[in-house]
Amino acid sequence: MQNITERFLKYVSFDTQSDANSSTTPSTEKQWEIARYLTEELKRIGMEDVSLDEHAYIMATLPSNVDHQVPVIGFIAHFDTSPDYTATDVKPQLHRDYDGEDIVLNKEENIILSPSYFEDLLMYKGQTLITTDGTTLLGADDKAGITEIVTAMEYLIQHPEIKHGKIRVGFTPDEEIGKGAHKFDVDKFGAEWAYTMDGSQVGELEYENFNAAGAVVTVHGKIVHPGYAKGKMINSMLIATKFINALPANEIPQETEGYEGFFHLSEISGSVEKTKLEYIIRDHDLGLFQQRKKQMLKAAQNINESLGSEAIEIDIKDQYFNMREKVEPVMHIVDIAEQAMKDLDIKPLIKAIRGGTDGSQLSYKGLPCPNIFAGGHNFHGRYEYIPVESMVKATQVIVKIAQLTAKKV
Incomplete structure (x- = not known):
């Protein structure tokens, strides 16, 4: 998983803001650039059945490597970023071995990321943080989720000794304007259930939303x-x-x-x-x-x-609508994610989302889809940041879910 930082930095270099006033899908032409890049990257790491449709929805398959029947599961993330704040010319900054003090994002404009205001920063002392330079958002929502899914798939391909069933991955445009699942082809995706990697701090596991x-x-x-x-x-x-x-x-x-x-x-x-x-x-x-x-x-x-x-x-x-109604009848899919975190010594934080994800709409389209942490904080603004270690943990959770799902009952 040594490529995780490099991969994330590459993804946030693409300006992928969506536009709520647009009638097209994707809502902005610039989302096509990352969509084409991701399509080629999935092929490059060894994924199969890689497709990019006319609306910029990406799907790919990691075939099963076990000889018994295993449910097909999926992992989903979105590549657009919020129109709430500019994502043009993102200049990420790495802060290694964070000391718990104020981080000067932009000296010229006196923009400071401070734990006195953003107390969550103190949870990450000693870790490597990626921030903005204070003039743009970062894009961890949800390019961190894409980073984690691609990295997990690459890891599973490189480690065939880890047993798993068939896994489908999907990347969507326009989630930030509420349209990420509108043209998602659930039948084509073909998974029994899926997880969106679109939460915040380590341990978050959500199956309720507004x-x-x-x-x-x-x-x-x-x-x-x-x-x-x-x-x-x-x-x-x-x-x-x-x-x-x-x-x-x-x-x-x-x-x-x-x-x-x-x-x-x-x-x-x-x-x-x-x-x-x-x-x-x-x-x-x-x-x-x-x-x-x-x-x-x-x-x-x-x-x-x-x-x-x-x-x-x-x-x-x-x-x-609240996906709880669609997830509760199949609560074993939440239990698997919770067990995966516990196996990795991550404390599950099961709570309701104060927002929505593609998973809420997908659940109502027949694809139950709880949400798992991606690791970022302060989304949609200049103070957005993500610890590298959180992305690593989210990647490990994906791998562990794949393992647990493939276990013989």
Whole structure:
């Protein structure tokens, strides 16, 4: 596994941001560059049935090396990066034998990665950290997952004494904009179950995620000359403020944790004539999730009634649902991953994802798909980092899952 750092650094050199406003798959042309590179690399390490389809979905096979019946399993990761922060010209920095102190990412701009703010850093004293230079995101979400899967497959190919069944790997575009599984061909993939390598700290094992919806709130106003506006002007921005304040002030991302859901105002643009609010709605509990959507509609209705007009329109669309419903009937797939971690002296951290992965949608398409740690922290921004040792451990977990699945019962 000595190539793991070099491989990761190569992957993050590709700018692969996805674009939520695009109607194509992949959503950005630049994702094709890494897709073609990965396709050739999978062939180079000895994978079989390597394919790259017209939408940039990659699949490949590691054939079984046992003579008894073994379930076909899969490992999946996404190669796009978040549109939340620039991924152009990533300049990764290696910090060997981390001493637990502040890391100066960018001296000129005084950008510092500090354990006084990001306490998780202290878990990795003495390890090798890979960070950004403070001007881009890093891309460990989810190029770390791809690194680990490719490295694990290469290791299994180079060590045929390790027994395993047939393994399928899949790499997807556009996960960061909620479309990573939309055109994933589950039948072609042909696995009984799979794991996404898309979690954060070492030990994470997740089979629950948010139920998710997106809401576009459009507020209509009326513009007239401000000097003659009395009784005539309707300022859509002020009405939008009423709507924002009608939702619970403490049910927002920065005030919630664990199983607590939220309303997140992710974007706002406006003028007197028209204001648009974009929200995401999240909750692990399906009943509470449905209630949140009704709550938004009721807030708009109340304001419209008070104004005597249809000033506010809301369009709510469901995005994905909690995969727990699909994974619980086959909990042995979680048990195998948990045992793999224990066998490697890794403490499993079984918890709910405060977000979503390709696995949530894939589970509803018939491919149960829990999520396993990939090792990174502070995704989607300039403070993103990953310990090399965490990538090694995630790679070892993949190998161990392959071994455990192939054991005769």
